[in-house]
Amino acid sequence: xxxxxxxxxxxxxxxxxxxxxxxxxxxxxxxxxxxxxxxxxxxxxxxxxxxxxxxxxxxxxxxxxxxxxxxxxxxxxxxxxxxxxxxxxxxxxxxxxxxxxxxxxxxxxxxxxxxxxxxxxxxxxxxxxxxxxxxxxxxxxxxxxxxxxxxxxxxxxxxxxxxxxxxxxxxxxxxxxxxxxxxxxxxxxx
Ligand code: GRF
Numbered sequence: 001x002x003x004x005x006x007x008x009x010x011x012x013x014x015x016x017x018x019x020x021x022x023x024x025x026x027x028x029x030x031x032x033x034x035x036x037x038x039x040x041x042x043x044x045x046x047x048x049x050x051x052x053x054x055x056x057x058x059x060x061x062x063x064x065x066x067x068x069x070x071x072x073x074x075x076x077x078x079x080x081x082x083x084x085x086x087x088x089x090x091x092x093x094x095x096x097x098x099x100x101x102x103x104x105x106x107x108x109x110x111x112x113x114x115x116x117x118x119x120x121x122x123x124x125x126x127x128x129x130x131x132x133x134x135x136x137x138x139x140x141x142x143x144x145x146x147x148x149x150x151x152x153x154x155x156x157x158x159x160x161x162x163x164x165x166x167x168x169x170x171x172x173x174x175x176x177x178x179x180x181x182x183x184x185x186x187x188x189x190x
Contacts, residue, residue, distance in 0.1 A: 005188035008036040008083035010074070010091040015046015016173065017089035017110055017180050022055060024181030031189045036081040038074060040093050056081060062093070071099045085188060088142065089180070097144045107142035108187060110180050112172050114154055115140055119147035124165040124172065135159050135168055137176045139183040153183030 007025075009018045015037070022034045037050035042059040050057050058077040062070035078086060088109040100107065113123035115138040127135045136156040141149035155175040159168060 005032040006035045006082050006084045007032045007087050008078045008081060009034055009087045009089050011039050011044055011046040011089050012041050012092040013044055013090050017176055018046050019049055020177035021181050031185050036083055038077055071096055100144050108139055109142050110176055111138050111147050115147060115151050124168040133159050135172055137172050137179055139180055152187055153179055155179040
């Protein structure tokens with residue numbers, strides 16, 4: 001499979017979006033491959049899944065290192081793996097302006113709201129509190145502004161009477177797992 005875009009995925013937790021990206025990448029016509037799964041949390045559940053699926057992993061806690069040294073190490077791991085595009089998937093750390101500039105227009109993220117609505121945290125609770133009838137998720141380019149880069153793809157999900165943040169999050173997550181691989185594939189072939 002020649003000329004597939006080499007993607008590095010950054011996770012902090014269970015990594016279900018990373019799993020969706022990696023599962024899609026097993027299809028012969030997928031235009032990207034996952035060449036590294038990296039985490040700031042050495043005990044992230046997603047790392048176990050990646051290892052058991054023979055994906056290269058890198059784990060480093062920033063604790064005691066400081067942000068610049070930590071990010072330099074992540075940057076080196078990505079470059080050593082030949083990564084061309086970085087996909088954030090539940091990565092719970094803000095990237096520095098230096099890191100964003102080094103990977104300008106080559107970092108994407110999935111966010112659980114219909115951006116530009118509800119940047120940041122607690123998106124589902126905020127959508128319910130606002131009496132929205134539709135929620136969803138967005139894949140966007142990462143810039144220096146939190147959740148502020150160009151939107152590459154979105155999926156809408158109904159908000160039902162009686163929904164709480166957890167029930168809505170579960171419904172949106174199903175949509176995330178379909179949206180992210182599709183949007184990343186379109187992005188790398190743009
Ligand atoms: C997802 O809801 C994603 O949109 C948000 O964090 C969550 C990560 O879930 N950025 P997972 O680790 O991919 O399962």
